[in-house]
Amino acid sequence: MVLPELIKPIFPVSNLEQVTDDQLARFAELIYEQTGIRVSPQKKTLLSNRVRRRLRKTGIDGFEAYYRHLRQLRPNDPEWDAFLQEITTHETYLFRDESQWDWFRNDFLAQCAADARSGRAARSLRIWSAACSTGDEAVTAACCIADALSNLPQWKIEILGTDIGIGALEQARSAVFGERAMRLVPPAYRRRFFNKAKDALVWQAKPILTDMIHFRQHNLMDPLREKTFDLVFLKNVLIYFDTDSKRTVLDNVRAAIQCGGVLVAGAAEGVADLIRDFQRVQPWLYRKPTK
Ligand SMILES: C[S@@+](CC[C@H](N)C(=O)[O-])C[C@H]1O[C@@H](n2cnc3c(N)ncnc32)[C@H](O)[C@@H]1O
Known part of the structure; x- marks a missing residue:
């Protein structure tokens, strides 16, 4: 669920804006705690793009607010799932290998x-x-x-x-x-x-x-x-x-x-x-x- 005070009518993060190094480290830690997956510092652009998609979908006002939002959610909250869908790869096909x-x-x-x-x-x-x-x-x-x-x-x-x-x-x-x-x-x-x-x-x-x-x-x-x-x-x-x-x-x-x-x-x-x-x-x- 999106917290009402985080919703803004106009989307405030531009397509060029990226998470800061500190935010990247904190997002990476959160992802690690939840999944065991390590997001390396080289993935800054990728992570920024993927979080930006969630900001658009949820209307949450910026990377920091989204991080705080995610932090207080239960692991089984649908937003956690939506976020993980963005940052994990699902590539698969029948008879692979x-x-x-x-x-x-x-x-x-x-x-x-x-x-x-x-x-x-x-x-x-x-x-x-x-x-x-x-x-x-x-x-x-x-x-x-x-x-x-x-x-x-x-x-x-x-x-x-x-x-x-x-x-x-x-x-x-x-x-x-x-x-x-x-x-x-x-x-x-x-x-x-x-x-x-x-x-x-x-x-x-x-x-x-x-x-x-x-x-x-x-x-x-x-x-x-x-x-x-x-x-x-x-x-x-x-x-x-x-x-x-x-x-x-x-x-x-x-x-x-x-x-x-x-x-x-x-x-x-x-x-x-x-x-x-x-x-x-x-x-x-x-x-x-x-x-
Ligand atoms: C690239 S797919 C692999 C699919 C299939 N095993 C194959 O080889 O074609 C990786 C999958 O791992 C899942 N995954 C990532 N972290 C996970 C975790 N901690 N527990 C369970 N599944 C996880 C992702 O959701 C994704 O669907």
Whole structure:
């Protein structure tokens, strides 16, 4: 909610005005406290532009007033979400990092199916897409599962997608994807797993995919408090965190993976040194010891 005394009829911050160094440091600290993300001093113009958009939307009178406003809000206030949507990147698309999805289909799911057939494991699979943005990763996992597991109705599949951004999650729940997000989806998967209205530019995921997935808000800096997972995707998010925040996130993620389960990380996210108790299978793939 915007405080009445902060609302001015005329927008007072010009397009050229920037936050001061001191304001930048204070905004950065606030963002860090809330998300674990480090905003560097080089991001002054970017931060100024993004805060300016919120000033326009809220009518709040300047950077300082907006900072004070944000400071006194509860973390779950919609304005916090709107602000974080501005300063975080939500870039994602289906089948991002194709070689990881080849591994997921040909190795991971093939092994799960073989273990189930031989009676070594139950027909159940729990997957967490952490920092899922608009849900593309979760839907990609569902496509691969629907394709790889021939007797799908006999399986109990649960895919959880979480993100800090409420707006991103609303989009994820709609399960609608544009051409750009769909560009790597194989044609056979498009036909089987998505509907496209004639002349429409978007694709709607079918219930065979969406029935496996649910989305909810979660901050990676907090423990998840769920039953453990067989596989966790944690990609393209830790790059924005400093080492202390990464350590907190990885402690939370480690606790959410069951013994023998795996973590699929972004190749450039620097997790190796922070997850030494896991076996490093690939620069992006880590297995939790069985006990
Ligand atoms: C670039 S997207 C990554 C999407 C997907 N994992 C992928 O690799 O395509 C980064 C996401 O991280 C989310 N994020 C940033 N900080 C977070 C936090 N502390 N907790 C949960 N999600 C966070 C952002 O809201 C954004 O949607």
